[in-house]
Amino acid sequence: MPTTTPSPDTELASEQEHLAESRRQLARMRERTAALDAGAAADWVSREFLESTFALRMKQLADDPTVPLFFGRVDDESGERFHIGRRHVSDPQGEPLVVDWRAPVSLPFYRASRAEPMGTVLRRRYGFERGRLTAFEDEHLTAGEQTEHSAILEAEIERPRVGPMRDIVATIQPEQDVIVRSELARSVCVQGAPGTGKTAVGLHRAAYLLYAHREQLTRQGVLVVGPNASFLRYIRDVLPALGEIEATQTTIEELATKTLRSVAPKQEVRGHDDATVATLKGDARLAEVLRRALWAHVVAPTEGLVVPRGASRWRVASYEVEEVLDGLRSRGVRYGAARAMLPQALAHRVLVRMELAGDSPDDRVQDAVARSAPVMKYAAEIWPAVDPAKLLWRLLSEPEALAAAADGLLDPDEQAALLWAKPPRSAGTARWSLADAVLLDEAVDLVERTPSLGHIVADEAQDLSPMMLRMLGRRSSTGSLTVLGDLAQATTPWATRSWAEALAHLGKPDAHVEELTRGFRVPGEVIEFAARLLPHVAPDLAPPTSVRRTRGELTVTGGDVVDHVRDAVAREGSVGVIVPDALVPVTAADLRAAGIEHAVLGEREDDVDQHLDLVRASLAKGLEFDHVVLVEPAAIVAAEPDRVTGLRRLYVCLTRAVTSLVVVHEHPLPEELVVG
Template sequence: MSLPAAPETTAPDPVLAAERAHLRRAADCLAQMRVAASAVTDAGVDSWASERLGAARAERLAALAADPGVPPFFGRTDALPVDGAGETFHIGRRHVRDAAGDPVVIDWRAPMSRPFYQANAADPQGVARRRRFGFSGGELTGYEDELLAEPGSGHPGELLRAEIERPRSGPMRDIVATIQPDQDDIVRAPLADSICVQGAPGTGKTAVGLHRAAYLLYTHGGQLARTGVLVVGPNRAFLRYIEQVLPTLGEADVAQTTVAELTARVPVRAEDRPDVATLKGDARLAEVLRRALWGEIAKPVDDVLLPLAGRRYRVPVERLKRAVDDLRRRGRGTDDQQLLHYAAGRERLAMLLATDARRQKEEAGGSPSDGEVRRAARSPEVREFCDRVWPARDAAGLLLRLWTEPDRLARAARGILDDAEQALLRWPVPPRSVRTAPWTAADAVLADELAGLLERTPGHGHVVVDEAQDLSPMQCRAIARRLGAGSLTVLGDLAQGTSPWSPDDWARTLADLGRPDAGITPLTRGYRVPAEVLDFANRLLPVIAPGLTPATAVRSEPDALSLRPVPAFGGPLLEVVGALAAVAGSIGIVCADAAVAGVAGLLTGAGVDAAELTDDGTGAAAVAVVPATLAKGLEFDAVVVVDPAAIVAAEPRGLHRLYVVLTRAVSTLVVLHRDDLPAPLRGEAGQLV
C-alpha cells in the first residue's frame, strides 16, 4: 500500500505529480464545460422553446457550478488488466469530459463507479487498485492505495479514516469520498423500492438519505424531472444544516421542507396543551374529518328543472338520490375504484344532471352539443341544487365549524372519540373569523387532511423523510399525500423518539406513511461518534429501546468523554468552553430549553462569541447554545451537555431526549452535572462510569 506523499524536500513522487496534472486537467475541462453551457444560444423558435432553453441552461450551469473547496475527483480505480492493459477511472462528484467527449472524471453515481465503494479483497469486482486522495485547501497533497488483488491488502487506510473522523464545522458535508458498502447498498437501491433506515447515531443515515436522492435523480433524471424529489426534515434549523449537501452533488433543485411548511393551510398563532396536541395527531382524527366533510351532503327532496338548448328538462328526485348515493360511495374508495375527492364529486354531480337532460333530449330526437351540456351544468338551477345538496367547502372553514359547534363534532366523532376527547377539541370561545382563529400546528395538519379530501394533493416521485420516528400519524398522512405513486426513504432511530407518538417499532409509522411493505435496513456502525461517547449513551438503550441492537463505533478516542460533577454551572462552563475553543472546530452547548437564555447570557457576558440556535436555523456563532429539543440531527465537533437531569425532567420522554443530546459529539463530549446522573448512566452502587 502506498503511503501519503512525503514532504516536498524529498525526491518528487512521480505518481503524485501525475495525479496533480490530472487534477489540473479535470479542473480545466470542467471550466470548459461551463463555458460551453453558457454559450448555448436561443434559436428564437418561439417563446415556449426560449423559456425551456433558458431553464435548461440555468439548470446545467447550476449543476456545473464551481465549488472552490471541492476538487474534481476524490478517488480512482484501476481495473484488472485484460491482455496486458487495464482501464483507469477517476471518481468525482460529477462527470467531467474533455473537448472530444472522453471522460476525465466519472460521476460517483455511475455504475462503473460502484466498485470504488463495494470492492474488497474477497470480491475485487474487477478492480486491481483503489486509490484515495488527500487534499488540503483544494490542493492534492497525498494518495493511498489498496491493492485488492494482493492477499492481505484491501483494508482502508489512514486517508479514509482521517476523512471520516475530520472535525466538522458549519453545515453538513457530502460523504461521497467515504461511503461504506452498507451505506452504498441503500444509496443505490432501485427507485421502486421504499426503504426504512433504522440508523443509530453517527451511522450517517441522514447523509445516506440525501445521497440516495442525488443518486435517484442521476439515474432516473427524466422521470423525476417531471415528478420531483422532496426532502422533509424536522425543523428549519435541521434543513439549514443539511442544505448544502445536494447542491455540492450537482442537485440544486430538490425541494427541502418541514411538515409545518408542507401543511401551512392556516396561520399558526397558538400552541396546544400536550394532551390536546397528542389527540390531534391521532390517526382517528382522519375518520372524524372525513365524516365531517362528507356528512355535509344532504339527500335530494325535489325534482330539478334545468335548461338545455332552449327547453327545460326535469330530473326526477329518485334519479338524483341514486346519483348522490353513488358519488358518496366513491368518497370512501374501494380496491377497484379510485377515491373521489369532494370537490370533484360536486362537479361530477352537476355534470350528471346535465347529462340526464341530454339523454332526455336525445330520446326526443334532439342532438345537443357538448358545449350546450356544459352550459347546462353551470346553470343557476344546477348550481342552486348543488349548493343545497353538495355544498362547496374550504378546509379551514369546516375545521373552524367543527371546533366551535359541539353538535357537528359529536356527529362526526360518534363511536370514535369519547365525550372527554371531544371536550378537549372544542374551543370554548368561538373566534370572530377563520383568520383570527387560534390555530395551532396540529390544526394546520388537520386542515391539510381536509384539503386532501377536498382536492387531490400533487405527489412527488420520491420522498425522503428524516427523523421519522417523531411524526404523528396525521403528519405521516400529510407526507403520504405528497408521495402519490412514488417511493419513499424513511430515516430515523427508534431510540431517539421524543414525541408522544414515537413508536416501539416501524410498522405503524410505515403504514401511516402509506408504505407498510417498505423494507427496514439497520445501520449500526457508527462512523462519527467516538466509541467512548457511544458506549456511554448506549447505557440508556435497555431502558428506552430494549429491542434495538446497540451501535458500535469504528474509532476510539480515549479522551473523548469527560463527566464533571459541579456545584454550579457558571464557572466550570466558562472554563470548559475556553479550553475547547483552542482545539475544537464547532462547539455546541446543549441544555434544557428553559435554560438556554441564561446559558447564552452567561457566555456572552463573559465575552464568548455565542448565540442561541433557533428553530429557523438562525443564531450562527463560534459557540452555539442549543435547546435540547433542537439538537436532533445536528452534529458538533465538541458538545457540552449542561445539567442532564434538567433535560430528562423537562418532558415525558426525557431519557430519549438525553440519548439524542449525548450523541451529537464528533470528537469531545463534556457532561456538566449537578444532580445525580440518570440511573442507567451510573455504575454499581451509584458510582459514575
C-alpha cells in the same frame, strides 16, 4: 496492507497532472456553456427555459479549488481506469477524465471487496491538502491481501467538524451505498442509531435519484423534510456541493403553513396545543372524522329535479338523484372532483328522459342542460362547495358537529378535549396550531387531491404524528420515500411506536426497512455511556457501535460551566453547549459576562456557522459538534412530560459529540445513566 505514501513520485506526479488537466477541461466546459446563446430560441418560453438551464449548468460546472475534482479511482480487468469525482469532466473528444460518483461505472468504488471484486483490480483513494493532491492509497482487490484498512478513509471520518454538514461522497460505506442507490420506485426506511449517517445517506440518495432520473424528478420535484430551520441550515450545503440545487428543503411546519396560507392568506401557525390535545389531533382517527364531516355535506334531495326547456318540463325523481349521488360517491374521487361531475350526471338523466320521449338530443344539449341555472342551483344545494378551513373550524367549535362526525370514533372525553375552550368567531380569525394546520392539510386533500412529488426524504421521521405522516404520504402517493429515523430518539408525545405503523400511515406499508448501527460520529467511550439509556428508551434496538478509531474523551464532572466552555473553545473544531431549555438565558448571560462569543441556536440565520453554539436541549437533534459541554442531564430529563421521553431527549443530547463530551452537573445524574 494497502500501500500508502510515500508512493513512487512519478505516479503521484502523473495523478497530479491528471487533476490539473481535469481542471483545465472543466474550465473549458464552463467557457463553452457561458458562450451558449439562449437568444436563438424560437420563442420567449424556450428562451427562458434555455437561460435557466444554462444558469444551472454553469453552477454545476463551477470549480472550487479547495474541493478535489476527484477522490478515487477504479481500474477494471480490461485495463480501463476511471477517476471518480463529484461531477463528470470530459475532454473535447468526449473522453471522460472524471466520472460522476453516481454513474454505474463508479459502483465498484463503493461496493467492490476482495470477496466480490466486481471486475475491479484496483481501488485507489486520494489524499488532499487544501485542494492539492498529496497522496494516494491503493487496494488490490484481486491480490491476496488481508487487511482492509484505509488511512485516508480513517482521516476523513476522524476529521474535525467545522460549520455546516459536508457531503460524504468520497467515503460512502457499502451498507450506506446500498440505500443511496436503491431504485426510485422503492421506498426505503432507515432505522439508525445516532451518527450512523442517516441524514447523509438520505441526502446522497436524493442526489443519486436526481442524477439517475433527472428529467422525471425535475418535473415532479424532490423534497427533503427536516425537523426545524436550524437543522435545515446545518444540512443546506450538502446537495449544492453535489451539484444539486433542485431539491426543496423544508420542515413539516413550513409545509403546513403553506397549506394554511392557501386557504387563509397571510395566516401563520400561531396557536399552541398542549401535549394531550396535539397528540389527539395527530391521531389517524381524525382523518376519518374529517372525511365523515366533509361528505355529510352531500344531502339527500327532498324534491326531484325539474328542468324547463322550451315548452317542456323535464323531471328527474329524487330516488334517481340518490342513485346519481351514490354513483359519484363510490367512484373513489375527491369531494370536489365528484361535485364537479354532478351537473353532467344530472343532465345525463334529463337526456335519458328526452330520449324516452322520442327526442334525439346530442352532447351539446347535455352540456347546455348541465350548465343551466336550475341544474346548477339544484346541484349546489345537494352537493355544496366546502371550505376546508370552515369545515375544521366547525368541528373544533361546535360540539354537535364534532359529535356527529366522531360518533363511535372518539369518546366524549376525547371530543371535549378537541373543542376549543374559546371558539374563534370565524375560521379567518382562528389561531391555528401546527396540529390544526396538519388537519387542514388533510381536509384540503379530501376536497381536492394534493399533487404528488417524485421523491421525499423525511428525516427524524420517528417524531412525526400519524396525521403528519399522512401529510407526507399524500405528497408521495405516486412517488417514493426515503424515511429516516431512530425510534430511540423519539421525543414527541405523538411519536411513532414502530416503523411498520409509520409506514402504514405514509401509505407505503411495503417499504423496505434497513438498519444502520455503525456510528461515524460518536466515539466509543461516549456512545457506550449514552447507550446505558437504550434499555430504558428502546429495548428492542441493537446497541450502536463506533467506527471511530479514537475512543473519545468523556468527562463527567461538577464545576463552573463557563470554565468548561472556555477549555472547549480553546480546542480545534466546533463547540456545542447543550443546556436544558430553561437554562438558555442564564447560560447566555454567563457566557457574555465571561466575554465568550457565541450564537444561540435558533435565534440567527447564520447560527450553524458559529464556532460556539449555545443549544437548547430540544433543538439538538440531528446536529453534531466536535466538543459538547452538556449541562445538567437530570434537568433535561425532568423537562419532558414523562420519564421515557426525558431519557430519549438526553440520549439525543449525549450523542452529539465527535471528539469530547463533558457532562457538567450539580444535581445527581439520572439513575439510568449510572451503572453498578
